[in-house]
Amino acid sequence: xxxxxxxxxxxxxxxxxxxxxxxxxxxxxxxxxxxxxxxxxxxxxxxxxxxxxxxxxxxxxxxxxxxxxxxxxxxxxxxxxxxxxxxxxxxxxxxxxxxxxxxxxxxxxxxxxxxxxxxxxxxxxxxxxxxxxxxxxxxxxxxxxxxxxxxxxxxxxxxxxxxxxxxxxxxxxxxxxxxxxxxxxxxxxxxxxxxxxxxxxxxxxxxxxxxxxxxxxxxxxxxxxxxxxxxxxxxxxxxxxxxxxxxxxxxxxxxxxxxxxxxxxxxxxxxxxxxxxxxxxxxxxxxxxxxxxxxxxxxxxxxxxxxxxxxxxxxxxxxxxxxxxxx
Amino acid sequence: xxxxxxxxxxxxxxxxxxxxxxxxxxxxxxxxxxxxxxxxxxxxxxxxxxxxxxxxxxxxxxxxxxxxxxxxxxxxxxxxxxxxxxxxxxxxxxxxxxxxxxxxxxxxxxxxxxxxxxxxxxxxxxxxxxxxxxxxxxxxxxxxxxxxxxxxxxxxxxxxxxxxxxxxxxxxxxxxxxxxxxxxxxxxxxxxxxxxxxxxxxxxxxxxxxxxxxxxxxxxxxxxxxxxxxxxxxxxxxxxxxxxxxxxxxxxxx
Ligand SMILES: Cc1cc2nc3c(=O)[nH]c(=O)nc-3n(C[C@H](O)[C@H](O)[C@H](O)COP(=O)(O)OP(=O)(O)OC[C@H]3O[C@@H](n4cnc5c(N)ncnc54)[C@H](O)[C@@H]3O)c2cc1C
Ligand SMILES: Nc1ncnc2c1ncn2[C@@H]1O[C@H](COP(=O)(O)O)[C@@H](O)[C@H]1O
Numbered sequence: 042x043x044x045x046x047x048x049x050x051x052x053x054x055x056x057x058x059x060x061x062x063x064x065x066x067x068x069x070x071x072x073x074x075x076x077x078x079x080x081x082x083x084x085x086x087x088x089x090x091x092x093x094x095x096x097x098x099x100x101x102x103x104x105x106x107x108x109x110x111x112x113x114x115x116x117x118x119x120x121x122x123x124x125x126x127x128x129x130x131x132x133x134x135x136x137x138x139x140x141x142x143x144x145x146x147x148x149x150x151x152x153x154x155x156x157x158x159x160x161x162x163x164x165x166x167x168x169x170x171x172x173x174x175x176x177x178x179x180x181x182x183x184x185x186x187x188x189x190x191x192x193x194x195x196x197x198x199x200x201x202x203x204x205x206x207x208x209x210x211x212x213x214x215x216x217x218x219x220x221x222x223x224x225x226x227x228x229x230x231x232x233x234x235x236x237x238x239x240x241x242x243x244x245x246x247x248x249x250x251x252x253x254x255x256x257x258x259x260x261x262x263x264x265x266x267x268x269x270x271x272x273x274x275x276x277x278x279x280x281x282x283x284x285x286x287x288x289x290x291x292x293x294x295x296x297x298x299x300x301x302x303x304x305x306x307x308x309x310x311x312x313x314x315x316x317x318x319x320x321x322x323x324x325x326x327x328x329x330x331x332x333x334x335x336x337x338x339x340x341x342x343x344x345x346x347x348x349x350x351x352x353x354x355x356x357x358x359x360x361x362x363x364x365x366x367x368x
Numbered sequence: 369x370x371x372x373x374x375x376x377x378x379x380x381x382x383x384x385x386x387x388x389x390x391x392x393x394x395x396x397x398x399x400x401x402x403x404x405x406x407x408x409x410x411x412x413x414x415x416x417x418x419x420x421x422x423x424x425x426x427x428x429x430x431x432x433x434x435x436x437x438x439x440x441x442x443x444x445x446x447x448x449x450x451x452x453x454x455x456x457x458x459x460x461x462x463x464x465x466x467x468x469x470x471x472x473x474x475x476x477x478x479x480x481x482x483x484x485x486x487x488x489x490x491x492x493x494x495x496x497x498x499x500x501x502x503x504x505x506x507x508x509x510x511x512x513x514x515x516x517x518x519x520x521x522x523x524x525x526x527x528x529x530x531x532x533x534x535x536x537x538x539x540x541x542x543x544x545x546x547x548x549x550x551x552x553x554x555x556x557x558x559x560x561x562x563x564x565x566x567x568x569x570x571x572x573x574x575x576x577x578x579x580x581x582x583x584x585x586x587x588x589x590x591x592x593x594x595x596x597x598x599x600x601x602x603x604x605x606x607x608x609x610x611x612x613x614x615x616x617x618x619x620x621x622x
Contacts, residue, residue: 251621
């Protein structure tokens with residue numbers, strides 16, 4: 042099986058999930074007796090191509106074009122379609138980033154193919170490749186297989202594979218081949234404008250040793266002081282899942298997850314959080330994870346060290362009291 | 369501005385799910401509007417209030433999804449389109465996207481909005497695939513829409529706290545990020561008014577969509593645990609006391 046990994050960068054920096062996907066590709070190639078190539082697109086990307094060439098890949102395809110200087114879905118789809126038609130991979134793999142979500146389904150469709158997105162793993166069973174992805178917000182997973190002829194397209198969720206397991210190239214450097222693509226400014230319909238960050242946040246949750254995080258189980262903003270009392274009794278910072286910040290009950294800077302902060306505290310106490318993958322990727326590095334949830338099947342318990350199945354409104358006051366006693 | 373909003377109906381958040389082959393047992397559970405789609409609907413209603421026009425709620429699924437279309441009508445959508453398909457869950461993302469696109473092709477809408485992701489299948493692909501099928505420009509994970517002079521200026525959310533403004537011509541397809549707005553509730557007046565609004569039903573077969581399946585769900589199952597969780601039991605007070613003790617003396621984190 043010939044695998045092509047499309048690596049991603051922005052503003053001169055790699056998106057590290059690219060290397061997780063490269064690691065996945067190397068493992069799949071190992072299991073299927075295949076080979077891995079990798080592609081990088083942009084303008085002035087020599088150093089990116091060089092870095093990829095140090096990895097155990099058959100070749101690096103470098104696609105330089107003025108019109109690829111900034112990402113656009115049209116530019117990427119047109120360029121990658123040509124690249125795929127000439128390189129003829131059987132399987133094209135991407136990290137499941139916001140950028141990939143934005144163009145990869147269309148790229149696959151433009152070749153009449155489908156994509157299995159947001160995979161958390163794969164299995165190779167008697168030569169058949171099965172991709173594993175979550176459904177129902179992580180309450181179930183699904184084994185999904187491709188039908189019909191390749192190229193097949195799939196993306197891997199951030200954190201599903203370890204970037205540090207990427208194998209280095211045996212003899213030091215894989216060949217870098219520049220691939221030329223035909224691209225016309227008139228084909229690009231959207232125009233990317235300035236990139237910016239919202240006002241810098243005052244709290245840095247990444248440095249907090251203890252975090253008490255609330256989810257939608259908290260029900261209403263009036264109830265947040267109960268969780269804050271737990272946090273105070275522990276000396277912890279308060280954080281939240283996305284819906285809490287979407288509602289404006291806590292500021293955005295306290296959001297944990299793929300579109301918020303990634304933290305790795307000593308203790309992460311999740312109160313009324315279901316454990317959707319986009320939340321979990323932001324906190325699964327915590328040393329000790331405690332989940333309190335009334336639903337014993339909530340996915341958060343899959344990664345919890347200690348679990349309490351119960352109503353947070355009964356447990357929060359009791360916990361505050363016990364914490365104060367233990368001081 | 370003529371706006372189509374794609375709204376999926378999904379199992380209620382707290383519905384107990386029982387797996388049945390490659391789908392779930394639908395008989396004993398409640399269903400609700402896919403939450404991300406409520407933000408897309410709200411955005412459509414706000415655009416209409418500002419620029420005039422029409423909002424059309426589009427949903428594909430069994431008879432039950434009409435209830436969700438009605439909810440959209442009660443909130444202010446003008447009419448609904450129901451693509452009837454009891455086996456919608458057997459469609460791969462490509463076939464689903466093509467079907468939704470086919471049903472609205474002749475509407476020639478200025479804007480098609482989808483939610484970010486469906487809470488059941490969660491493909492995260494449908495909007496982009498509709499754009500591909502209709503050959504329209506698109507943008508995803510949108511946090512703000514400004515419409516001026518036949519063009520859109522869009523704020524896209526990127527990762528790690530970054531955003532980007534993007535200019536996009538009309539007609540276009542947009543996937544809306546959750547949290548872009550505060551969604552409204554239906555008023556009693558809205559609910560009454562909805563009774564007179566039209567829901568057109570077409571069967572999926574009648575759309576004539578030809579799409580070879582590109583993938584198949586072999587099975588769905590409850591994921592296995594990666595960690596061994598120690599569950600604490602007792603009254604809330606006992607559980608709280610045990611937890612504090614564990615955190616202090618076993619995990620040594622407090
Ligand atoms: C592209 C993308 C990016 C995203 N980024 C993020 C992100 O950065 N961060 C993030 O958090 N999410 C993110 N999400 C959203 C994510 O998919 C989930 O929707 C979200 O994490 C769910 O939040 P929650 O657990 O608070 O709510 P829910 O999923 O509604 O869970 C609430 C939980 O509370 C429990 N509960 C209710 N009442 C009680 C009670 N009284 N006592 C105990 N337990 C109770 C319920 O059993 C349930 O498990 C993203 C989604 C997408 C598609
Ligand atoms: N059956 C459906 N009916 C209406 N809209 C849908 C349907 N499936 C998907 N969508 C829309 O596409 C978005 C993304 O869904 P998905 O690609 O499944 O994550 C949803 O938020 C909806 O707006």
